[in-house]
Amino acid sequence: MFLFYIIVGLLIYLFYLIFRYFQVKANAFSKDEVIKAAGRQAKKLEYVDPEITCDFCGCKIDTRKYKVCPHCGGPYDKDIEWTSRHEVEESFVERETLHLISKRQQKAAEESGKILARIKRSIFIIAILNLAAITVAIIYLNNARNSRYMGKTELNDTKYENYTEASYNIVGDGVLFDDGRVTITLEKFYVSDRVRDNEIDGYKYGNVKAAIHVINRLNSDILVTINSNSINGNSQSSYYISTYDYFKRNSDSVIYEKIYEIPYQSVSEIIFSRVSISNDDFTYNEAAETPICIRTDTDYCYTLPVKQDANLIFTSDKADVYSIYTEEDYNPRYLLYVVNKTDKDYMIKGTEVKIAGDEHGLYCFSESQVPAGYTFISNIHSYDAEEDISKKDCSLSIFFSCEEDPRYDFSTGYISLK
Numbered sequence: 001m002f003l004f005y006i007i008v009g010l011l012i013y014l015f016y017l018i019f020r021y022f023q024v025k026a027n028a029f030s031k032d033e034v035i036k037a038a039g040r041q042a043k044k045l046e047y048v049d050p051e052i053t054c055d056f057c058g059c060k061i062d063t064r065k066y067k068v069c070p071h072c073g074g075p076y077d078k079d080i081e082w083t084s085r086h087e088v089e090e091s092f093v094e095r096e097t098l099h100l101i102s103k104r105q106q107k108a109a110e111e112s113g114k115i116l117a118r119i120k121r122s123i124f125i126i127a128i129l130n131l132a133a134i135t136v137a138i139i140y141l142n143n144a145r146n147s148r149y150m151g152k153t154e155l156n157d158t159k160y161e162n163y164t165e166a167s168y169n170i171v172g173d174g175v176l177f178d179d180g181r182v183t184i185t186l187e188k189f190y191v192s193d194r195v196r197d198n199e200i201d202g203y204k205y206g207n208v209k210a211a212i213h214v215i216n217r218l219n220s221d222i223l224v225t226i227n228s229n230s231i232n233g234n235s236q237s238s239y240y241i242s243t244y245d246y247f248k249r250n251s252d253s254v255i256y257e258k259i260y261e262i263p264y265q266s267v268s269e270i271i272f273s274r275v276s277i278s279n280d281d282f283t284y285n286e287a288a289e290t291p292i293c294i295r296t297d298t299d300y301c302y303t304l305p306v307k308q309d310a311n312l313i314f315t316s317d318k319a320d321v322y323s324i325y326t327e328e329d330y331n332p333r334y335l336l337y338v339v340n341k342t343d344k345d346y347m348i349k350g351t352e353v354k355i356a357g358d359e360h361g362l363y364c365f366s367e368s369q370v371p372a373g374y375t376f377i378s379n380i381h382s383y384d385a386e387e388d389i390s391k392k393d394c395s396l397s398i399f400f401s402c403e404e405d406p407r408y409d410f411s412t413g414y415i416s417l418k
Helices: 002-027 031-043 080-086 090-147
Strands: 051-053 060-062 163-165 175-178 182-197 204-216 222-228 234-236 241-247 251-263 269-272 274-279 285-287 292-295 311-315 319-326 333-340 346-355 368-370 375-382 394-401
Touching: 175 274, 175 292, 182 222, 182 274, 204 222, 204 241, 222 269, 234 368, 241 251, 368 375
Parallel strands: 234 375
Antiparallel strands: 051 060, 163 182, 175 182, 182 204, 204 251, 222 241, 222 274, 269 292, 274 285, 311 319, 319 333, 333 375, 346 368, 346 394
């Protein structure tokens, strides 16, 4: 911004110099100045001696007193002596006037030359400053553009946690997507050295990082989106992994995605609901057609069970839905459990909620994956944190979509959370 003000100030100064330049050039040929110069030259020809000799009688004539000869009365207006003293020769005035004009032109040329030099310097400085501003803008935009790209990130990027390779390995090649142009692979899991005990369920929880290898063979930058909300038989409304990152053309990158609070830091299975890749102009726009399931060889699989005191509020041959009101972690809310009893993967496409008969007022979930055999867990709470929804009639309707076979789509209709 400071540079902008400097450039504006210099532009104003440049316009002033240009105005002064043309003003000086114009004054060198001013009509009034030429008339004044001619007048000054004419005054130099004023006579000194007012007495002349009469051509008729030879007597002296004091021209200051007499209009004609006082002795013989003869006129002297044609007298050579008189005319030579009082008639200004045109050639003399013109010559001297041109000489003065030449001097004025010379002076104007010198002054205009100085102004022109200032103009050139100002233009040069403005050009340099503009070039500097453009350079800074290019560097900023380039850095901003480069900052959006993912590269080979560090596994241990903070001093608060230290990650080491997990004791279990991925079964198979771990490929999430590969069409020969872009390859995305889940390579390894790493576990944090920080683990906490949960007094409520007795599990130990810790963070895990997934190493994802992205190879871009395209001659264009790509945007990669990777989502997973399903791990170890449990799904949730938020994502365990959510990647929305850019990768440079012809790049080979490894990124580490953190998965928070995994029981015993053990990942036996992870399902990716979305893996998509596109470039800026969408000439390349590809995605995995179906969810991708990656398994490991771990001996431990910890699936969070439905709480024992949860209420069964809906049941069918496709799903069971449970709810329980809790104030754990000082967060009053309903916990909703949806158990997928089929061998089909479902997607929750939408929910409608009611509180005291009004179709609004609850924060709920949508667009969540519930794979075959998985249990979906979600919080449901009021938009108003002060509102005790446990004392009100709250109900919701859930629509399940089976993308594999739409014949298996179904809806719960409105069911009470109590």
